[in-house]
Amino acid sequence: MLNYQAIDECFRALAEPARRAILERLSEGPASVSTLAAPFDMTLAAVVQHIQVLEKCGLVRSEKIGRSRVCRVNPTGLDVVSDWVGLRRSMVERQLDRLGALLAEQPADDADQPNTERTDP
Amino acid sequence: MLNYQAIDECFRALAEPARRAILERLSEGPASVSTLAAPFDMTLAAVVQHIQVLEKCGLVRSEKIGRSRVCRVNPTGLDVVSDWVGLRRSMVERQLDRLGALLAEQPADDADQPNTERTDP
DNA sequence: TTGATAGTTAAGCATGAACTTTAGTGCCCT
DNA sequence: AGGGCACTAAAGTTCATGCTTAACTATCAA
Numbered sequence: 001m002l003n004y005q006a007i008d009e010c011f012r013a014l015a016e017p018a019r020r021a022i023l024e025r026l027s028e029g030p031a032s033v034s035t036l037a038a039p040f041d042m043t044l045a046a047v048v049q050h051i052q053v054l055e056k057c058g059l060v061r062s063e064k065i066g067r068s069r070v071c072r073v074n075p076t077g078l079d080v081v082s083d084w085v086g087l088r089r090s091m092v093e094r095q096l097d098r099l100g101a102l103l104a105e106q107p108a109d110d111a112d113q114p115n116t117e118r119t120d121p
Numbered sequence: 122m123l124n125y126q127a128i129d130e131c132f133r134a135l136a137e138p139a140r141r142a143i144l145e146r147l148s149e150g151p152a153s154v155s156t157l158a159a160p161f162d163m164t165l166a167a168v169v170q171h172i173q174v175l176e177k178c179g180l181v182r183s184e185k186i187g188r189s190r191v192c193r194v195n196p197t198g199l200d201v202v203s204d205w206v207g208l209r210r211s212m213v214e215r216q217l218d219r220l221g222a223l224l225a226e227q228p229a230d231d232a233d234q235p236n237t238e239r240t241d242p
Numbered sequence: 243t244t245g246a247t248a249g250t251t252a253a254g255c256a257t258g259a260a261c262t263t264t265a266g267t268g269c270c271c272t
Numbered sequence: 273a274g275g276g277c278a279c280t281a282a283a284g285t286t287c288a289t290g291c292t293t294a295a296c297t298a299t300c301a302a
Contacts, residue, residue: 008138015136016290017129020205027212033249046291048250067248067299075213082206084141085199091148092196137260154279167261169280188269188278243302250297259288267280272273 003080009057010081018042019050023059023073030072124201130178131202139163140171144180144194151193 013019022036037047051071054060059077062069134140143157158168172192175181180198183190 007141011132011136011141015132018290020128020132023209027209027216029216034247042290043292044249045251045293049290052250064249064298069249073209073213073216075217078206078210081202082210085203085206088144088148088194089199089203092194095148095150095194096196139260155277163260164262165279166263166281170260173280185279190279245300245302247300248298250295252295253293255290255292257288257290260286262285263283265280265282268278270277271275 006057006080007084010059010077013053013057013059014081016050016053018047019054022047022050022054026060026071026073030070032068032070034068036071127178127201128205131180131198134174134178134180135202137171137174139168140175143168143171143175147181147192147194151191153189153191155189157192 014023018040021039025031025036025039033048033051034044036051037044040047051060051062055062055071057077058074060071061074062071064070135144139161142160146152146157146160154169154172155165157172158165161168172181172183176183176192178198179195181192182195183192185191
């Protein structure tokens, strides 16, 4: 399994609407800190803190140019969360396939209660 | 854009390691509340609360059978987050493509500083 | 140099969320 | 019936974190 810490930090970062909004804005193109802050009803300092969170977990990269900082998305930053979600989805799919196979095998019982799987009660 | 509330609830739910662990366990197959609680160093009540969060945002479904509750993943539950992540990734890709095209067009300037894009400073 | 711009950092507050404890409810088994 | 099991609900506690204010640094422009 991939670095647990990284997954945790990414999901934590994405839990905040403001940080997702920043990421949405940045996925349209690079922007300075104050440009990113503009649409928000919060202090510049608060936005800076959000950016720092995004940067610490690798979702965003930035470089200081003159007195302004240009932020951009890290193109591979979302990979961890994408991988996690993808793995879950494929496992669930496999689960449903197994269930379907079992139902096709023995179409005897009540079809509305697919309790053919072990449930460890 | 898809329901903003749903996206928010899903990402919030996934921010908690315990809830991700529950989802991981459930993507292997259905399980009862106490089965889900077993590996955790926390009260059954706490786990119940986590399950309620997961259920409220549509990541998990459950049904009461006798005195136990059987939980299973909602196969389409992760779609919202998957879609959000996918959209970001495709936008970033498009962004990189545009940048590449611009660089190919005018290979004049310093190649290490791809500031050909507008940055609204 | 002076002033304004752009961001950074630290400290403190205040809300929310995770967890516990406690006290139930309903179901199953003997 | 009655004891125990599986869960639920409510209330309280504690701790994290998102936000603010305030003070500070570095850069640009006149």
